[in-house]
Amino acid sequence: MTKFPSREGYALILAIMLVFIVMLLIISWVTFIKNRSRRIIHLEDSVQAFYNAESGLAKALWYLAGNGDVNFEVKNGVRTRTDTLFDNAGSIANIKTREHGFFTEIISEGKQGRFTETVKARIGCSNQGIFTNTCNILSPGILHIRGSVEGNIETRGVVDGNVKGEVIQNPSLVFPAISYGAISSGMAQYRSFIENPAQADTELFSPLVVDDKKDIPHKNIIYVNDVVLIENDDYSNPLTIEGSSIIVSPDEIQISGNVRLSGIDLVTYGRILITDDCIVKDAVLYSESEIELRKDAKFAGTILTKGGIKVCENVSILQNSVLLSNTDRSQIELDDRSYINGTIVLCPKVGLGKTVTSHIVVGQNVKVKGLLYSTTGVRLKGSVTGTIFTPTFIGEPAYPDTLNLNVLEGDVTVLNEKDFILPQIFSGMSRKLFSWEKE
């Protein structure tokens, strides 16, 4: 009799296999559902974390407007504060503010559960009422237009020439008041960096020559008791340096070549020279002497000096930048195919017996978009899209009939841009948030 292999237990194995497969399917399905629900539960927290960051921004603005019992911790000019929002310990915003080149920078970090979101923004002044007229002239004499003006002119005197707009004669014309206090305190803040090397995080006693990223110490304030040279001759490989440092030198600072600087402030008694295709952005340049930008350089930020400013040879100044000088002898000179988007202010202190010879010069082939504000005078040959506040236009000797006064040789047109932000140097202007970004 032949014996056949036993098939007992076959159903059991089948059942176990079936159970195993079903269990596997169920486990993966349950894992998927669990992960999804965890993600959705956390979705609310992550969205709320973002709104906490936004709330921190709103609260910082509220504090800056003079509300609330403000108690900020101050270190190196950065004011920090942690706020519990909505009477709920789970919703927190860490607020950081600092004054940077006449704008206020705010960083707000919102926290909810294990989520953190960060938003950044800047505050400046809104341009309300600034760009109503293209020219605002205090001189009670005659304004001789030799170029073209497309827009209204408000003047204490009369206008001779072609105006595609209205001439408003206003003998009591006044300019938006500049807050000299804000300018002085801004300058004093940067001057104190030069006068007090003890404030610095690191002090160097030899020239700082940077031709590699590693050459700059990773410190907030770097004090160099000699010249600072940041240069790169390799035009195929840019030298990129990003951060939030201040390089202070009582001597000269020079940046040249294929260099990309971002967030690095330069403070000096001497001259600052930026030349040869350099790109410098989010920076404050402070000099007690002179600041010069040349040869295809690009800049975005604030230029602040007690001396002259020279911008020439195809230089571009971008993004609501500020060029401010309170020199009484030098000039703000914009020349040779340069383009400036921002606010140009010349505001020397005047006093009895003081001779002021400074003025703003806008050369031919120069384009300015924004505001030109001078308490002395403007010589305009290039084009301006925006508005000019000046006591008088200064003409070339080619206009003997006008005694070289009040001659406008360039072109002026209206700026139709509501989002143009001004620095916080004008009194009584409302604040405006801009440059909002989520990190």
Place this chain on the structure above:
Amino acid sequence: MKARCFLGLINENVIKSHNFPVKIKFGKDMYRSLFKSLKIPVKNTIGFTLIEVLIAIVIIAIVILPVTTILIKGTHSSRMVSKRQKAVFSAQEEMEKLLSVKGVVFSDSVYSVEQAKSIFYIKREVKNNQGLLTISIRVYQDTTEAPLAKLRVLTNQGSY
């Protein structure tokens, strides 16, 4: 006569080794008659015994019961999760609408919105604290129940 193999239990060799031809009664009792005439011990050829089947059923039953519970709960939770997701998106959408409109003072209100074929009720609350507004958005499927999503934000009243 050749007997056919059914379910692989017997084959041609088996039939040969048991002195065929044998009379096989085809039909309902074919197997029984075949096994009887061949004198094959039945216990060695059967695949599933009754006990085996019973044990398998018990095992499957033990597994099926919690699995069914898990499936029901999982489906319910999946539906709830989906609802909450839609509710969070609705809350965010409403919040963005409010924040994008500057200079308008909003009041408390309850209204309904449609989000991915679901209807939700939005309860908006606005509190003013010296120019600092607290906007709270709660999203309900049924206003008598707990909110499915809740978002809050502080914003400035004014021209920032």
